[in-house]
Amino acid sequence: MLKINRKTAFLYIIILLSFLNILQTYSNDTVKSTVKDIFIEFTLKKNQDNRKNALQLSYHIGLKRYLDWVTISSQDSISSLLGSIDPSNLVTSYSIESESFSAEKYSALITVNFDIKKVEKLLKKKNIKYFAGNGPEILVLPLMSYNNQLILWDDPNPWYQSWIERPIDGNLTDFVIPDGDLEDLIIINAEDTRNLNFQKIKNISMKYDVKKVLVPFLKIDEVDGKISYLLRCFDGLSKETINIEIVKESENKGFNVVMFDILNSFTSLYDDYWVHDNLKKMESQFVIEANIIYESFKDWIFIKDIIKNSNNINSFKVSNLTTKEAYVKIRIINENKFMAELEKNNLNIKKNNNLWNIIKYY
Template sequence: MVRLLAAFGALLLALCLSPAFAAQDDVFVVPRVPVQASGESATAAKLAAQVQGRRRAVDILLRRLTVESDWVYLPRLVRGEPAEATGDPALGKAAISLSDSSMLGLESSFEVYSEKSSATTYRASITYRFKPDAVRRLLKNARLPYSETQMRKALVIPVLETDRGVYLWEANNPWMAAWRARPYLNELTPMTAPLGDVEDASTITAQQALSLNSARLGAMADRYNVSQVIVAHARLKQSGGQDQLTVKLINGFREVDAPPADVEIDPTLVGYQGGDAPTVGGGVRDIAPAGIGEVLAQAVFAESSGNFPALADRAIEGAIAKYASAWKSRTLIDHSHEGVLETTAFFESLADWTKIRAGLLATPLVGSVQVFALSPRGAEMRLRVFGDPQRLAVAMENYGVTFWTEDGRRWFLATPSRAGQLRGSSALRRVYSDGNYNREDPAAPRIDNAVEQLAPPTDDKIAQPQ
C-alpha cells in the first residue's frame, strides 16, 4: 500500500509540475496593436511606431487587469499624461508612473504583422507579449487588486441590424469583419468569431440567432467546441452625418453541467494529519450562470459617418470591457488580504486529482498549497489564498472544479459530479463535525502520510520545497 501511494504521489507531482499545468499567460498578450509613425528615416519611423504601440499595449493591459474604479491610478500612456490620482493613503493605493524604458522592461517580446514602410513612414500591426511576474509586481507594489483569471472561451455571433435589413454571413456585414479583424482570445472574457463558411451559413441564420434558437446555437457551440455562445447584436442608425451603434452582448447558449442525483455518499476517503493553522471563514454563495436571453453588456457608441471600422472597433472593446467588469470583480487578487484555508480534496481517479491540482496551480488566487496527507481517493491540504475565498470558488469553477464549505471553517474540492454527491450529506457533516476531522468516527479511514508542497510558478510566491 505504501509503495502504491508513493508511486501515485510521484506520478502526480511529475504531471502537475510540468509546463502543461503552468498558469496560462494569455492575458499578458496584447495582440495586433495598429501603429503608424513618421520620422527622419525609415529606422526612426519604425522605432517611433514601436514605442507608440508599446504605450498603447500597456494601456490596454493595465486596464484589462484592473477594475475601472482604480483606473485613476493608471497613467494615460497614449496621451502622455500621468494618473489622475496621486494615491489613497487610507487604502494604501499608489499611482503608477511608467517611462518608456520601464515599459520596455515589462515587455518579453513582440511580433510584427502587415509591415509597410517608406523612406520616412512606417505602418504595421504589432503583438506585444509582457512578463507576467513583472506586471504582477507593478500592480502589487501599487496595492492595486487585479484579475488574470480567464473565463471559458465563448463563440460570438455578430449580427448587424440596419434600416435596410439584418446581416450575419453576408459579405457586406462590416460588424462581422470587425470581430474577425482582431483576436479577442487574450481578454479575461475570451471570445472568438466563427469562420463564416458554408457550414456556418447552413447551421444558423441571422434571424435564428436573434431569436436565440437553442438548437441552432447549440450546434454552433458543438462545432467550435465552446460551452457558451454570445449573440453580439449591433443596431446601426445613421442621421445627420453621424453613425450611432447600439451594441448588446446577449447570452444565447450556455452549457451547464446537469445536476447529479442526490445520492448519500460516505466521504471517508481521507484523514487530516497536521497541526493547527489560522483559518479564513466566510461562506460561498452559489453563482448562477447567465440565463438565456440575458443581456451581458450594453453600450451606445457614435462616430462621424464614413469610418465604421473605427466605430466598430471601439464598440467591441467597450462592450467586452463592460462584460468583463463583473467577472473581474469576482476574481480579483488582493494581496493586502490573505489567509490559510484548511481544505480536503475528494477524487476517484488520478485524472480527477490531476484536474484539481492543475486548477490550483493555474489560479493566481492561490499563493501556495501544502499537502499533508494523500491517498488514492483524497488529500488533506492547506491553501494560502489571496482575498475572499468566494473568488477562489469562482476561479476553480472555471477550471471544472467545485470549491465549497459547509460551515465556513473547513473547505472542500472535488469535480462537480463528486461535489454534488457530497454537499450537504450527513456523512460529510459527521466526519467533519465543527470544522475538524473526527478520528473517532468508525467510518474514518487510516491514511498514510505523503507530505508535499506545491507552489505556482511565479517568483514572488513560496518556493518549491528543498
C-alpha cells in the same frame, strides 16, 4: 525477489509520468502578460536610433493597453500612472514581427512581454485592484438588425465582418468567431439566435467546443439619413443580459468605421466586466486544504475533473500527489453550492475547519 516484467514496469512509468504531469498542470494559474500587434509609425529622425525609439514607444503603448485590460481604472488614471514610471523596467522581452523603413518613415509591428510579478507589485503599491487571468474561450454570434431585418450569416453582415477583422490579441478574453459555413447555417439561424434558442445555441457551442456563447446584438436603424446604433449583449446559454449597452449615432461615417468603434468599446467594456466580476469573486472567496482519497487513477481523474470544472471555485492547485491520495488547495467562491455539487457526484466530505477530507463513495 519480486520480479517485474518490462510491460508492468512500462505501465508504472506511464502512470507516474501522468501523475507528475497533472501535478505540474494544475499547480499554475494562467495569466496574460503579453501584448501583441503594437503598431508603431513615425517620421524618421536623423542621427537617432529609430528602432530604439520605436521600442520605447511600444513599451508605453503596450503597458497602457495591458493596464486597460487588467484593471477597471479610468484612462486618465492609467495615463497618470504611466507618467510616473519607466515602462521599460517592467519588460522582460520583445519581438519585432515586421519592420519597414522608407525615405521618411519608420513602421513596425511589435510584441511586448511584461514581467507579471513586477506589474503586480506596482499595482499593489498604488493600491489599484486588478485581475490578470485569461478569460475562457467564448463563441461570439454577431447578430445584426438593419431596419428590423435580422442578419447573421447573410452576406453582407458588416457586424460579423468587423469581428473577423478584429486583432486576435485584442483583449483578455479569447473570442472565437464562427466559420459561417454550411454546417453553421444548418445548426442555427438569425431568428434562433435572436430568441436565444437554448438547444440551437448549445449545439453550435458543442461544434466549437466552448462552454460560453455571447450574442452581441447590434440594432441599426436609418431614418432621414441619420443612422442610430444600439448594441446589447446576451449570454446565449443562460439567457442573461450582460450589463453592457452602447449607443451611437452617425450621419457621415461609414458602417465600417462606426462598427469598429463599437466593437473596440464593447471588447474594452467586456474586459472591465470580466475583471470586475472576478474581483467580486476574489473578495468573497476563501481557501481550503483538502485531502482527496481514491482507489484508482480513474477515480482521481473523475474527482479532479469535477473540482476543476466547477463554477463554484476560482482555483485548484495540487500540492502533493500519490497513487492513493492527493493533497490540494482549493479557492472556493460559494461553499454551499460547491459542497452540494460534490455530494451530487457521490463525493463524501468531512470538514475539520479549513481542512477537508474528500472521498468517493459507491
